[in-house]
Amino acid sequence: MNCEYQPKEQAIYQAVLALFEDGADINNITVAEITGRAGIGKGTAYEYFSGKEEMIAKAFLYNGEVFCRQLYEGVCREKTLADKVNYVLLAMEDQITKTNCVFRLMQMLSENSAVSNWIHKLLKEKRETGIVPAEDVIRAALTDELNERKMPPEEMLTYLMMSVYSKIFCYGMLINDDKYRQEERRKRVRELVNQSICREVTELFELS
Amino acid sequence: MNCEYQPKEQAIYQAVLALFEDGADINNITVAEITGRAGIGKGTAYEYFSGKEEMIAKAFLYNGEVFCRQLYEGVCREKTLADKVNYVLLAMEDQITKTNCVFRLMQMLSENSAVSNWIHKLLKEKRETGIVPAEDVIRAALTDELNERKMPPEEMLTYLMMSVYSKIFCYGMLINDDKYRQEERRKRVRELVNQSICREVTELFELS
Amino acid sequence: MNCEYQPKEQAIYQAVLALFEDGADINNITVAEITGRAGIGKGTAYEYFSGKEEMIAKAFLYNGEVFCRQLYEGVCREKTLADKVNYVLLAMEDQITKTNCVFRLMQMLSENSAVSNWIHKLLKEKRETGIVPAEDVIRAALTDELNERKMPPEEMLTYLMMSVYSKIFCYGMLINDDKYRQEERRKRVRELVNQSICREVTELFELS
Amino acid sequence: MNCEYQPKEQAIYQAVLALFEDGADINNITVAEITGRAGIGKGTAYEYFSGKEEMIAKAFLYNGEVFCRQLYEGVCREKTLADKVNYVLLAMEDQITKTNCVFRLMQMLSENSAVSNWIHKLLKEKRETGIVPAEDVIRAALTDELNERKMPPEEMLTYLMMSVYSKIFCYGMLINDDKYRQEERRKRVRELVNQSICREVTELFELS
DNA sequence: AATGAATGAGGATTCATTCAT
DNA sequence: TATGAATGAATCCTCATTCAT
Numbered sequence: 001m002n003c004e005y006q007p008k009e010q011a012i013y014q015a016v017l018a019l020f021e022d023g024a025d026i027n028n029i030t031v032a033e034i035t036g037r038a039g040i041g042k043g044t045a046y047e048y049f050s051g052k053e054e055m056i057a058k059a060f061l062y063n064g065e066v067f068c069r070q071l072y073e074g075v076c077r078e079k080t081l082a083d084k085v086n087y088v089l090l091a092m093e094d095q096i097t098k099t100n101c102v103f104r105l106m107q108m109l110s111e112n113s114a115v116s117n118w119i120h121k122l123l124k125e126k127r128e129t130g131i132v133p134a135e136d137v138i139r140a141a142l143t144d145e146l147n148e149r150k151m152p153p154e155e156m157l158t159y160l161m162m163s164v165y166s167k168i169f170c171y172g173m174l175i176n177d178d179k180y181r182q183e184e185r186r187k188r189v190r191e192l193v194n195q196s197i198c199r200e201v202t203e204l205f206e207l208s
Numbered sequence: 209m210n211c212e213y214q215p216k217e218q219a220i221y222q223a224v225l226a227l228f229e230d231g232a233d234i235n236n237i238t239v240a241e242i243t244g245r246a247g248i249g250k251g252t253a254y255e256y257f258s259g260k261e262e263m264i265a266k267a268f269l270y271n272g273e274v275f276c277r278q279l280y281e282g283v284c285r286e287k288t289l290a291d292k293v294n295y296v297l298l299a300m301e302d303q304i305t306k307t308n309c310v311f312r313l314m315q316m317l318s319e320n321s322a323v324s325n326w327i328h329k330l331l332k333e334k335r336e337t338g339i340v341p342a343e344d345v346i347r348a349a350l351t352d353e354l355n356e357r358k359m360p361p362e363e364m365l366t367y368l369m370m371s372v373y374s375k376i377f378c379y380g381m382l383i384n385d386d387k388y389r390q391e392e393r394r395k396r397v398r399e400l401v402n403q404s405i406c407r408e409v410t411e412l413f414e415l416s
Numbered sequence: 417m418n419c420e421y422q423p424k425e426q427a428i429y430q431a432v433l434a435l436f437e438d439g440a441d442i443n444n445i446t447v448a449e450i451t452g453r454a455g456i457g458k459g460t461a462y463e464y465f466s467g468k469e470e471m472i473a474k475a476f477l478y479n480g481e482v483f484c485r486q487l488y489e490g491v492c493r494e495k496t497l498a499d500k501v502n503y504v505l506l507a508m509e510d511q512i513t514k515t516n517c518v519f520r521l522m523q524m525l526s527e528n529s530a531v532s533n534w535i536h537k538l539l540k541e542k543r544e545t546g547i548v549p550a551e552d553v554i555r556a557a558l559t560d561e562l563n564e565r566k567m568p569p570e571e572m573l574t575y576l577m578m579s580v581y582s583k584i585f586c587y588g589m590l591i592n593d594d595k596y597r598q599e600e601r602r603k604r605v606r607e608l609v610n611q612s613i614c615r616e617v618t619e620l621f622e623l624s
Numbered sequence: 625m626n627c628e629y630q631p632k633e634q635a636i637y638q639a640v641l642a643l644f645e646d647g648a649d650i651n652n653i654t655v656a657e658i659t660g661r662a663g664i665g666k667g668t669a670y671e672y673f674s675g676k677e678e679m680i681a682k683a684f685l686y687n688g689e690v691f692c693r694q695l696y697e698g699v700c701r702e703k704t705l706a707d708k709v710n711y712v713l714l715a716m717e718d719q720i721t722k723t724n725c726v727f728r729l730m731q732m733l734s735e736n737s738a739v740s741n742w743i744h745k746l747l748k749e750k751r752e753t754g755i756v757p758a759e760d761v762i763r764a765a766l767t768d769e770l771n772e773r774k775m776p777p778e779e780m781l782t783y784l785m786m787s788v789y790s791k792i793f794c795y796g797m798l799i800n801d802d803k804y805r806q807e808e809r810r811k812r813v814r815e816l817v818n819q820s821i822c823r824e825v826t827e828l829f830e831l832s
Numbered sequence: 833a834a835t836g837a838a839t840g841a842g843g844a845t846t847c848a849t850t851c852a853t
Numbered sequence: 854t855a856t857g858a859a860t861g862a863a864t865c866c867t868c869a870t871t872c873a874t
Contacts, residue, residue, distance in 0.1 A: 025321040027235035041839040166378030249856040443651035457860040586790030665835040
């Protein structure tokens with residue numbers, strides 16, 4: 001599923017992500033910075049990518065994939081919905097406080113830049129290939145509910161996903177807020193968000 | 209509160225926003241495009257702003273202010289919490305389908321670019337001056353609840369705001385989805401989001 | 417007819433031609449060299465031209481026009497066909513020993529490069545505007561013959577022009593040959609070429 | 625005289641010529657294109673040539689040699705001067721309409737580029753080795769005249785060659801002209817050029 | 833001998849900013 | 854005050870050449 005990344009390709013990804021983590025502005029990263037950080041020649045990058053935008057887009061998607069795979073495994077390991085959600089929230093917290101790349105990727109989905117055009121294009125291709133990690137995670141989180149087969153109508157599911165996504169997003173914003181720097185408060189919020197998500201999910205499936 | 213915008217200054221704002229509405233990538237807008245659209249000379253822009261970043265940042269904040277004032281007035285006009293929330297959601301929908309500028313502004317708050325640095329700097333200044341339009345709207349929406357004076361703890365209020373914000377944000381994303389192009393479906397979702405917000409608000413204030 | 421060249425535009429033309437005269441390889445001239453020689457900023461060149469190729473193409477066409485105008489005036493001044501032809505040959509000799517730009521322009525007409533594409537495009541435009549300096553010269557040289565109205569068929573005229581052109585071209589190549597460095601020999605060849613051209617012309621018009 | 629071309633070396637030559645025939649701009653051909661077309665590795669080319677320029681220069685000289693040998697044989701086969709000249713013109717026509725390489729080679733002789741420097745260098749070497757194919761052809765065409773031993777002065781011969789060359793060149797330009805696309809007209813011009821050349825040759829030798 | 837991955841020098845082009853008018 | 858011509862720093866990308874395999 002993953003080992004098909006060539007070394008230099010992966011070096012580029014890691015360089016882009018490292019630069020981002022160091023606070024670089026994605027829209028002003030230079031190819032020289034990327035290749036310098038990756039420890040390869042500038043020309044080499046162009047053996048693997050058609051341009052700077054592709055490098056950045058793929059780097060963030062790469063990160064997204066790795067993250068989703070981690071989430072997927074974690075979610076599968078946990079038993080209850082609450083534990084699954086908790087695992088996701090904790091992983092998100094980790095991501096956000098450390099790199100924030102996933103957050104930025106989600107943001108780019110609604111931007112209109114060369115990089116985000118690449119992201120959309122690549123996602124479309126992936127979707128056609130059948131690989132959609134983010135949705136896999138959600139499906140894995142809802143196995144129990146989905147197995148009972150009282151399926152709610154499709155647009156309700158879309159709404160649910162958006163809603164859950166927004167709660168996680170909200171959680172992400174909160175832990176970025178100064179008021180929630182302490183683990184104590186974070187925990188309380190995490191529980192609130194968790195309950196809120198679980199309730200929404202169960203209600204939806206009970207109703208239908 | 210507002211009329212202190214000079215004509216050329218405002219022309220710049222409108223030009224930036226118009227370019228954005230036309231699908232321009234904010235990070236690649238050029239000063240030439242802005243001033244050309246504003247119908248003024250390139251040098252003139254530098255009489256009012258210290259650089260491109262400031263123009264863009266202020267343009268989006270200007271738009272945010274105008275939008276918030278509109279929201280504020282609408283929210284004050286409505287009677288019940290549900291109607292107030294509904295007004296906000298409808299205004300958001302309008303914004304998003306037409307210009308999306310407010311959405312982009314919110315995004316920029318969590319970016320790390322020259323423009324967003326300006327935004328943070330300007331917001332900080334405004335906060336110090338005591339003008340925080342977005343919070344005014346929320347306060348106006350919650351007049352009844354807040355008047356009852358059973359104030360919940362401060363970090364809960366932060367949580368509430370984030371939660372409400374994320375729901376509105378979620379609603380914004382949803383109506384960008386093709387599946388929700390029809391007014392019929394939109395209405396259903398709007399009601400769902402509305403209920404969800406109202407319930408969260410009332411619960412919080414009842415509990416406390 | 418001519419004064420419509422802007423100063424910086426003309427500076428570029430002269431810089432390109434000067435570089436060529438200094439022995440630069442047209443296909444490897446850099447924009448930095450051109451603008452450096454022209455004494456203007458690199459960016460300024462792009463205010464007047466869309467790219468390097470356009471600069472070079474227009475520079476050579478500019479030179480061609482200036483040269484043709486000179487030829488035209490000289491040819492009009494002279495009385496007999498032989499004197500007219502002699503004037504052209506002397507002017508060519510001057511051009512070739514000094515700058516060789518006209519020669520290079522003719523060569524580029526049968527190349528297939530970005531510059532020559534520009535030249536063809538520009539020539540086509542000029543032809544549509546009715547300005548064809550080179551043909552004006554030939555027409556001026558043949559006034560007497562053409563006035564007698566015993567017009568030969570059109571493709572014969574084309575042939576004549578090509579033939580005359582090739583003789584002049586041939587003369588141009590000859591005087592590039594070391595053997596013809598001395599004015600003595602040059603004169604002899606010039607007379608030969610002149611006779612050859614005059615004979616061809618008169619024969620064609622007598623025959624028809 | 626010739627069979628000493630190694631397979632890979634010849635593959636390079638043919639690749640360069642093929643690219644040129646396909647309309648490539650010689651000054652922008654890349655080594656990758658050449659070796660790709662030749663079906664060999666990029667590094668391999670550098671086992672046989674010191675650089676790109678040498679590849680191109682030698683490719684065109686190779687083509688020139690092949691063409692001259694063909695001309696030489698044809699000219700030797702024909703009996704009269706007119707037939708010899710006609711053979712040359714027909715061969716030229718073939719070359720020009722098909723590949724135009726010979727034309728380009730002649731052009732490069734008066735250019736000032738890295739490739740043409742190589743050509744000059746190589747031609748000088750060949751001349752020292754005594755191999756001058758183009759002049760062999762002319763000598764073969766003029767066997768009868770030269771045998772009569774009424775040799776004109778040397779610079780007259782130079783002039784004659786240039787003149788003949790210019791006529792052939794003129795013919796080449798003509799058949800590139802749209803007006804001369806039809807074989808009918810081409811034939812007429814070919815005859816004209818042929819007569820013109822023969823007359824010039826015989827006159828020169830008679831005079832002397 | 834043959835290869836092609838890796839390189840980085842080099843060059844075209846863009847565009848924010850200045851400043852003389 | 855308003856301008857926009859002029860600038861050149863900054864950056865992407867290409868491609869000839871090398872060299873380890």
